[in-house]
Amino acid sequence: MSVQTENPPFATLYAELQQFYARHMHLLDTGAAEEWAETFTEDGTFLSPSLTEPVRGRTAIAAGVRESAARLAEAGETHRHVLTTVDVTPRPDGSLFARSYTQVIATPHGGQARLHLMCVCEDVLVLAGDGFRVRERRVTRDDMP
Amino acid sequence: MSVQTENPPFATLYAELQQFYARHMHLLDTGAAEEWAETFTEDGTFLSPSLTEPVRGRTAIAAGVRESAARLAEAGETHRHVLTTVDVTPRPDGSLFARSYTQVIATPHGGQARLHLMCVCEDVLVLAGDGFRVRERRVTRDDMP
């Protein structure tokens, strides 16, 4: 239990990070575009193999969510991002590096749920006054290694 | 880390809630009907789109587990409830509101595991002397939005 004397204690950091990610994914999956974008820093970036170039800044990030939500509504499907297996490393500059797994589960309305994608999510997070923000996200997909 | 001065600290609440849910689901999935029912309040309610009406009280909740366990034994299948992505909000009255994702995984004995259902679980929990109890549960299924 070597982290006991750190400030904030590791238990606080880990619980608040898990809570952050949970709320973050509930916002994404309910299409709450602006609230989701606010869980990134103002200049936050998002890189993913599904994208032709990185998304930069809250306006672009929110637009991406609205576009996905519209596409899913059109298709009559719900997606859930199940983020687990969080390995977090505090960095000397006060930021955090977190590596996690994300299962994307897709369910057509009236149909059968399926595992759509298996991803690894690598985030750099910073603490703002009232909680975490994602500054950089890099997603990789296991089907596109 | 704005929650640091709260009592109990958020880290304690979040860890104990995750531990509660883990034990709760292990009990359900092993068919421990009475022990599972005791993780609800005496007058606990359970609403789900799989049910024609809400289940109320520990006796009815335990009966539901026994019935499911018998049906699964007959079918030669094991179900696991993988509850993750817990977003918890403490309420002024001391209760908690928790929204989480639950994957129901079904595995026929001698066969292939499959994602059976993707659900969202919304609970109101209260603290009894020795731990959490579910007072109200509302489950929604992504295939029946």
Next chain:
Amino acid sequence: MSVQTENPPFATLYAELQQFYARHMHLLDTGAAEEWAETFTEDGTFLSPSLTEPVRGRTAIAAGVRESAARLAEAGETHRHVLTTVDVTPRPDGSLFARSYTQVIATPHGGQARLHLMCVCEDVLVLAGDGFRVRERRVTRDDMP
């Protein structure tokens, strides 16, 4: 919140155990055989229905990971071990008993992710100077009950 006065507090133990498991699985899934083996005690054991006999000791455990990694590279597949639903019980001798669920997700490169196996993982863990070590692991598969 009955565990508040324990030492270490339950929140610390639970957060550090989840962090341990996350790093542990990232090591396994990236084929980091020696580092993975070091997350077991020197004489750690690993029992699984996929094995004809228990694996004993770090050398054998590392060899098993190298073999699996080579087989997956040959097949052009990535596996992820998604360990969740951790129910932990501290024991009087200072060790921990942890029961968890593990989904094994397989993704062929260029293909579709799938749920490969649903497992239950029962560990006895001990605290070394700098963190947890698995002393005994018993894995069961839901398809081979």
